Amino acid sequence: MSLNIVFAASEAAPFSKTGGLADVAGALPSALEKLDCRVCVFLPFHRVTALGGFDVSETGVQVSVPIGSKQVRGRVFKAVSSGPDVYLIKCDEYFDRTFLYGTPELDYSDNLERFAFFSRAVLEAIRALAIRPDIIHSNDWQTGLVGAYLNDFYRSDPLFAKAANLFTVHNLAYQGLFSPGLYGLTGLSQSFFSPEGLEFWGRVSLLKAGIVSADIISTVSETYAKEIQMPEQGCGLDGLLRHNSQALFGIINGVDYNEWSPEADAFIPQKYSPVNMKGKAVCRAELIKEFGLKLKAGAPLIGMVTRLTEQKGMAILASAMPELMKLDIGFVLLGTGDKKYVDMAERFASDYKPKLGVKIAFENKLAHLVEAGADMFLMPSRYEPCGLNQIYSLKYGTVPVVRATGGLEDTVKDAGAGAVGNTGFKFKDYSGEALVNAVKRAAALFKDKNAWKELQLNGMKEDFSWEKSAIRYLELYRKAAKK
16 A cells, blocks of 8 residues: 655755754655655755755745744745655745754754744645645654644544654654743643643653654664663653553664765775775775874774764763773774863874874765774764664774664674674773773774674675665554554
């Protein structure tokens, strides 16, 4: 049975992007259409989209949404696309801004009404365009009110009578929390502001609204789906998620191997493949030159491309670095983030030159070179809902060294576990000592060139394409439709 799917998100590549949600919203709909689904995507018409030079046209559809006591109007545009239909909801009052969610210092103070407008505007646009959805797939707190509005205002409309709602949590830590005094702006029934609804310790939680309104809840790895049901990573919602455990599923994000593969990568100095790995040595030499390193012969080179934040493990990296730098290794780090960790990384670059190089920047081309040129890729995350760099690393024959959490646990097979097809190294404790021990294990195996080559080739055979993930989503859609 072919399904008619509406995909609602606050960002999607290539139209707008701040993180992994955009990659999912940009790739999953196309993969679903290859499975004979009809998919249309709804996005805000952000300023960055308007400046992006995309071919868009007006549909003639206008929407009007009550926000508190005022009516906010928007126009619906359609992007010219060879893939799924992409509709852009234009409301300059809310979306003609430099940043998507806030400045680097502060979130926008009107984010509740911005995304309340967008969530209801999606449903109004569906009605105006006469789309008859089987599934409405909403994502993260910015679209958490879609399901709430669907249940509160649209169920009596025959167009929505059979529409099931799947809600995906990409990162539970971002909940869309607002003052209770703003609740009236949503227009929702007062009864929904309750512990069984979107009330969260006296505040309005748009993420919770998405969870309690959904027929099926998904998140971006099987292990993360388990972790968020426990207090340590449940962000105060673990009890609710345990209560809904039968409707909660984890699906690993896919990756685009047209962009992230050493056989196709346009950003690296020489392509390579599992059959001919010579190009990796060329990339390694270029990476060492780029960062100005001097390494001992036979020393492995570790790479990191990351946000410099607590979530990404910067605290334990800080405690581990003195011990790591006693080893015969090289280290390159590329990223931006919190000032205290930026300062820390710059101290590392000064203290451990020429074994360690740091660039405080986001550079896509250089990120590709790190993936291709490093021997190992380090991800010591405190938590990691899915993670993509470890998946890229596998394809590039760059052995991941990761903390066993979330998607890192699900995608990397530890070389010490004795299983067939091992692909990397994992450590469990969130500590500098555990990190150092994992790197030592990896460095020891690196000396055995045959064993290391086998590990690389195992990783390069792994398949985390969107086609596989889309099949899992299709299974969930059918489960939601039955409910």
